[in-house]
Amino acid sequence: MSSAEKGAPVTDGFWQDTGRTGIKSWILSTDHKRIGLLYLYSVLGFFLVGVILGLLLRLELMAPGRTLVDAQTYNALFTVHGVVMIFLFIIPGIPASFGNLVMPIQIGARDVSFPRLNLLSWWLYAIGALIVLSALFTGGGAPDTGWTFYVPFSARTGTNVSLAVFGVFILGFSSILTGINFVTTIHRLRAEGMGWGRLPLFVWSLYATAWVQILATPIIAITLVMVIAERTLGIGLFDPGRGGDPIMFQHLFWIYSHPAVYIMILPAMGVISEIIPVFSRKPIFGYKMIAVSSVAIAAAGSLVWGHHMYTSGMSDTAVMVFSFLTFIVAIPSAIKVFNWVSTLYKGSISLEAPMLFALTFILLFSIGGLSGLILGAAATDIHVHDTHFVVGHFHYVMFGGTGFAFFAAAHYWLPKFYGRRYREKPALIGWALMFVGFNIVYFTMQVLGMQGMPRRYYDYLPEFAQLNLVSTVGSWILAAGLIIMVVNLWRGLLRGEPFLGNPWGGATLEWSIPTPPPTENFEEEPVVTHAPYDFKGAGIP
Amino acid sequence: MSHPEHKDNVGAKLGMWLFLFTELLLFGGLFILYSVYLARYPHEFAAAGRELDVTYGAANTVVLLTSSLFAAMAVTSVKRGEARATMALLSGTLACAGVFLVIKYVEWSAKINHGIYPGSAKLIAGAPGESVFFGLYYITTGLHGIHVVIGAAVLAWIGAKVKSGAVHAGDNITLENGTLYWHLVDLVWIFIFPLYYLIL
Numbered sequence: 001m002s003s004a005e006k007g008a009p010v011t012d013g014f015w016q017d018t019g020r021t022g023i024k025s026w027i028l029s030t031d032h033k034r035i036g037l038l039y040l041y042s043v044l045g046f047f048l049v050g051v052i053l054g055l056l057l058r059l060e061l062m063a064p065g066r067t068l069v070d071a072q073t074y075n076a077l078f079t080v081h082g083v084v085m086i087f088l089f090i091i092p093g094i095p096a097s098f099g100n101l102v103m104p105i106q107i108g109a110r111d112v113s114f115p116r117l118n119l120l121s122w123w124l125y126a127i128g129a130l131i132v133l134s135a136l137f138t139g140g141g142a143p144d145t146g147w148t149f150y151v152p153f154s155a156r157t158g159t160n161v162s163l164a165v166f167g168v169f170i171l172g173f174s175s176i177l178t179g180i181n182f183v184t185t186i187h188r189l190r191a192e193g194m195g196w197g198r199l200p201l202f203v204w205s206l207y208a209t210a211w212v213q214i215l216a217t218p219i220i221a222i223t224l225v226m227v228i229a230e231r232t233l234g235i236g237l238f239d240p241g242r243g244g245d246p247i248m249f250q251h252l253f254w255i256y257s258h259p260a261v262y263i264m265i266l267p268a269m270g271v272i273s274e275i276i277p278v279f280s281r282k283p284i285f286g287y288k289m290i291a292v293s294s295v296a297i298a299a300a301g302s303l304v305w306g307h308h309m310y311t312s313g314m315s316d317t318a319v320m321v322f323s324f325l326t327f328i329v330a331i332p333s334a335i336k337v338f339n340w341v342s343t344l345y346k347g348s349i350s351l352e353a354p355m356l357f358a359l360t361f362i363l364l365f366s367i368g369g370l371s372g373l374i375l376g377a378a379a380t381d382i383h384v385h386d387t388h389f390v391v392g393h394f395h396y397v398m399f400g401g402t403g404f405a406f407f408a409a410a411h412y413w414l415p416k417f418y419g420r421r422y423r424e425k426p427a428l429i430g431w432a433l434m435f436v437g438f439n440i441v442y443f444t445m446q447v448l449g450m451q452g453m454p455r456r457y458y459d460y461l462p463e464f465a466q467l468n469l470v471s472t473v474g475s476w477i478l479a480a481g482l483i484i485m486v487v488n489l490w491r492g493l494l495r496g497e498p499f500l501g502n503p504w505g506g507a508t509l510e511w512s513i514p515t516p517p518p519t520e521n522f523e524e525e526p527v528v529t530h531a532p533y534d535f536k537g538a539g540i541p
Numbered sequence: 542m543s544h545p546e547h548k549d550n551v552g553a554k555l556g557m558w559l560f561l562f563t564e565l566l567l568f569g570g571l572f573i574l575y576s577v578y579l580a581r582y583p584h585e586f587a588a589a590g591r592e593l594d595v596t597y598g599a600a601n602t603v604v605l606l607t608s609s610l611f612a613a614m615a616v617t618s619v620k621r622g623e624a625r626a627t628m629a630l631l632s633g634t635l636a637c638a639g640v641f642l643v644i645k646y647v648e649w650s651a652k653i654n655h656g657i658y659p660g661s662a663k664l665i666a667g668a669p670g671e672s673v674f675f676g677l678y679y680i681t682t683g684l685h686g687i688h689v690v691i692g693a694a695v696l697a698w699i700g701a702k703v704k705s706g707a708v709h710a711g712d713n714i715t716l717e718n719g720t721l722y723w724h725l726v727d728l729v730w731i732f733i734f735p736l737y738y739l740i741l
Contacts, residue, residue: 245578
């Protein structure tokens, strides 16, 4: 390697073509790739903030009694950890970063339908994030309600809930605009020959996600407006003393926030559907069923919000209906898992970093999904509701699922955009540490939950001490792996070996254009002649 | 960074309709609460509803429907290339928006003078169902009022574009989308009016 090739970041393609200079060429750019990278840096930054908060939580819980912080700080820590991870990392995570980077190229478009609106989305995201963060240091201090902002506590607490909630409201706006942009783009800007049956499955998953963003987010917006009105005007809509009903808050909150977990997981499933066939050298098994199951998850997932509320005082009929519907959602999720596994069968599997993360997704998501059924069944949920079992379940699907899919996408797609690649060996070491650490942290939590340790408690009984210690040690292993992965990616993408052509052998359109992609993506409008996983048709050996 | 402008009017309209769905759902959250609390407190809702003045509500309904008519006519006239008429019609819409807000102001002031506002002593002493009714009334009409202001601002901005020639017979999707938004504002009121003023 000559130093010229190895020393400096790649400056070709969209890295170069811009009328503006410096930071302006990023924060004022309407290029979907630049906006995608802006999102990527932002969400990754907040992810690391959330990780540090999570490590502090685990540190506090390492031993009974006070370990590190006082109880009020602990309440703020788990609230802010949740708010940052949910609203600043995982909801915009894959769709806004990798969706923006890859989706327009995958459908053969030059950009999204509304490039300026796309930039506005990022600005709203940045403003919302700043507002949320400023809530930590102003007013009555960091919110201590938990990320769910349940009334009546959120209406009464002296901490700065109003500002945090307003920030989340702005973030919702950003999410809606991205959803509108993606649905319109996928309808209007597909290249010639890119029929619905040839859409890459990542695009299908983003399409379903975008509909959920459009249809569910307004409900949380109005709910948050009511929380602010409750706090500032005392409007009384959730206050039993004035005829309101706190359960209605929970309904409205989960009407959004349950579909929101599909905003989080569907794009992750899309990433996995891209990576599995490429690294198995086989067309995806059951393309149609995977595509349809994305839409089915989005539709059925919008009807199951009540399973968060079995113990809240709903009628038994409602509990049974919601429980039934919850089991229905498991079907399309299982369809995806079976199809991925069938794709692997007799494939020529190469275990490179993206594939390792993708396979990890399948395993961890399956564990998380099955523990979700224990929670979805009303009878068992009563026992483990609000215990560490829920925390474990949620992290298995969100971190083990979406988080690992995010890492898979980073290892799969980022070299394409940077024109340089990370080193394989540290990537494998990072993956191994994270895989081991992850399971130690969260499987232990599930066991603790089964033994009856409640979630969100500052202190616990001595019999839980040993497993809590194990879980905390696991969090250090997880963090070590994470550091290795991030440093390896960072160094590799900036200074690593060149990444040219189509080394993974992908058949989707992004692999047919130069690396890094030119500003306009395609020199001339592409005509699509083969299916997204038709490796023979694409001429890939 | 210059992307070649490829105008996609169908796409622009699709995007606008999707946005209108989100607005409907935003108000939908309030209508859900309305239906739940109406089922729980039918008598209190009826009693509280009678305190609202149908005259104000009906006047505002007429005003908003007229404003929508002007907005629809503005779209027709811009397509005919009549910039002056378009601006006049948009001004008519804006005037109606102003009248609507004035009537709303008078109506709210009267209520507040009677001691009916969130957290007022009168509501706290009264039946819980009435307190919820007026809580919903204020937040729903308040949110709608904000939408009237936003819609009027959008139409004023588009009117300026008509004047500068940026929106004309050949390129009027901005005006069409702006009036779509205005019709939404109108439509939401068409649901608020009977629910709060008439059927109780």
